[in-house]
Amino acid sequence: MANIQFNYLYRDGGNYKKYGSVVFANPGYVGIQELAALIQSKLIDQTWFYHHHWHLPDLRPPTFDTTIDPTWHEFENVACTSQPADMAVTLAGFLALLG
Template identity: 40%
Template sequence: MQFKFSYMYRDGANYKNHGEVIISNPDNVSLVEALERLQLCLIDEMYFYAHTLGVPDLHFPHWNDLYDHSWHEFVALEETQEPPTVEWSISDFLNNCESLLKN
């Protein structure tokens, strides 16, 4: 069973771009454990910078310095049967996320 990591970018005018990656789970990490570890890494258990987690950036091409920001918003982590869309595993993803807390 893989994990689907769903997230979005919401700009200053509340326009949204949605994205997701399907992450393999060869170590059989439980959904509960993955979600708990992930939320501890996120800003207010919800926000993150796409480049630091290695997921595609969803910013719109037009930027307004007065209203737009650089963080993305976590939407959901769920189990899926879909094939992985990234090369790294959920363990790699969570370990990377946790290493960001130490820096």
Template identity: 35%
Template sequence: MAKGIRFHYLHRDSGNYKKFGHRDFSNPNNLTVEEITQRIRQALIDTEFFYPEKVGIPKFLFHRYGDDFSWYEFESVEEIQTHYLHESIEGFIAKLLRDG
């Protein structure tokens, strides 16, 4: 098994209810969790928000209220043991920089 990175995020609706998700990425250059976190924060809106559909993360099936924000919040990253994953964390960060 290879080492990968798990990107944790959440959606907070206008009633402050939270729905959590994660996405797994490969880490071919063995970046540290600290370095990845720093790069991600630099790419986010106000160091914590991103638009999920612009970076390939599907929106949760429903949002509680029609006035909910369409952005999601970055929560954390962690190192995981996983099988080979096609998308790298560096590719994902590039999407955040371009489209976030």
């Protein structure tokens, strides 16, 4: 069974980037293209999301400045992976969070 790696990043006001990813178990075998389309339909302008709404780790640096830095994170892509899941919730549980 291929797990799913969700890749995302935080881009601050100076365009500095911090990349991150999480791995979900995929017992329902959700396909990558279907998954990417579903995620993109839930994003702000098909790009951004608030990490706390989706229960994902915050990638903002300790130097985060609310006057110049955005509060959202940016979706990069999803991919199949053989890495073990590192999220307690499965992919189906994550998708339920998206609404």
